[in-house]
Amino acid sequence: MGARASLADIAAEAGVSVSTVSRIANGALDRASPATVEKVQRLIAERGFRPNPVGRSLRGGESQLVAMLAPNLDNPAMAAIAASTEAALRDAGTVMILCDTHDRPDLQDEYLRAMRSRFVEGFVVVSAVASPELEAAVGRGDPIVFVNRRSPYGGLAFVGIDNRKAGADAADHLLARGVRRPAAIHPAELSSTIRDRVEGFVERFEAQAPGVRVRVVAGAGANHLDAGYAAAGALGPSEEWPDGVLCPSDLMAYGLYRAALERGVRVPGDCEPVGIDDNALNAWIAPWLSSVRVPYPAFGPRIVECLRSLRQGEPAGEILLPHALVRR
């Protein structure tokens, strides 16, 4: 980027709006006072001027397009990954095309085919599912970064967290809170990510509390909210509820919360949940939820680095970013 100024820098220094600077930079001089035009033109001349990299590369015909395939845009964790990746790609002069696969292998395949045959230079696949076209793309060596969930077809570029350790840290948290009748819930369809979180939790809890067995309860549902609600519903009447529960995603914890309210189980008084994600909204409306924070805002820059390595023919490997338990 160097020392050149952005539109926003110049606007701040001149005390005018970004739109005004943009107009003047583009030669539209008739909507600002002569004094403003003079000041902005002088600042642009003095500071140099750095156009937005997306606009520059696209106007110059050098655009790169990258496709992100994600299972559900209205999951806050997906939205956070999409937002950080979009920003990092934009900084690199690249435009992101966001495709919602709804966690369906057939849609994942259609988008992979469509994006590849047409224009994109790389893929970011969040929470991939196994599908024939994905297997073919991996076989061809297409540049693909897997996020959250590893490739179902072997060890490839991956950005995520250490899911077993996240589960273990959640166990330590509940142990420190005095939980002695623990449970873990999970969706009936078990991804490798969720399985690692649950196994890490169970293993650590049972190792630290000899004689204690962790109940593991599955729930069916089209999404983690429904699955969490269904699993919590299978915990039995309120007096049989555990005093602490691993919810391997925050959405599952929200599902458990609703089931608890309906049964008069106080959360966290009677039952202490611990989530994984630490969605940004928790601080505002889920102050009852301790959660392992996944550093989604840090994902974007690392995903872009991985794509760059892959496109240069270098291996990208696995990037495990540090998580941290947020206690509430």
Add this chain to the structure above:
Amino acid sequence: MGARASLADIAAEAGVSVSTVSRIANGALDRASPATVEKVQRLIAERGFRPNPVGRSLRGGESQLVAMLAPNLDNPAMAAIAASTEAALRDAGTVMILCDTHDRPDLQDEYLRAMRSRFVEGFVVVSAVASPELEAAVGRGDPIVFVNRRSPYGGLAFVGIDNRKAGADAADHLLARGVRRPAAIHPAELSSTIRDRVEGFVERFEAQAPGVRVRVVAGAGANHLDAGYAAAGALGPSEEWPDGVLCPSDLMAYGLYRAALERGVRVPGDCEPVGIDDNALNAWIAPWLSSVRVPYPAFGPRIVECLRSLRQGEPAGEILLPHALVRR
């Protein structure tokens, strides 16, 4: 779409996975049993077979690309609009490129320029801000559908709700709950959408409760969470708080909720908020929030209709979708 079957239809009828049907349809016959191959091939022959429209149009080189410009992907309302628009465009054989403008005129302009000069055939601009490039695009007659917030440059294609009526309905709700010391909060930077909601609320409340004045309090912040928190913080000590508050977006209500918790104001016991959006998560983790439901899942199909009209040179006009108050 006609009567042809989709991958999923054939998979359901054959009792196999969608991947299996996809492989067989694509000629990969070696991973299923001969009986399965025979059954799936027979069903495809009998039913006809409808490939996914995105894949079909893109493979055929007829792809349409539409750009959605939205201010913040991690606002649940934006994510809901993006998800419904993506699905409706996909059904129409069109791919959506999602651009996060961060509510900044300079980024909105860069994306408008970049997308237009390169490939897109239409724009969906959610919560537009005034900017020179937008004004130019409107002047040229580019196909643009405005969502949530009308064009700052005159009466153009628009999909949203009747915001004044949404505010008035929120007033009726608080009146019915016995509120007599009402307030409305809003962000310091006031968009036309938010202004209409607040004005509709104030007008109706004061008309129905003669002698009552609605306090209107602004809060500054980079987003509606922060703005709601700041505005609630300006309501004074807990004994001066209103007994009911219009929050013109659910995010503002979340901000107020946190400020209330910090002051020991019980929500809804001491202070009854009413939001606008009815985010999908409210039913799970904000059971204290009555809210005017904006039918975001219905936005996508109407946005696609508007784009189709515009591209055929027909006026698209304004589409106001029905909202409904959800009482909790």
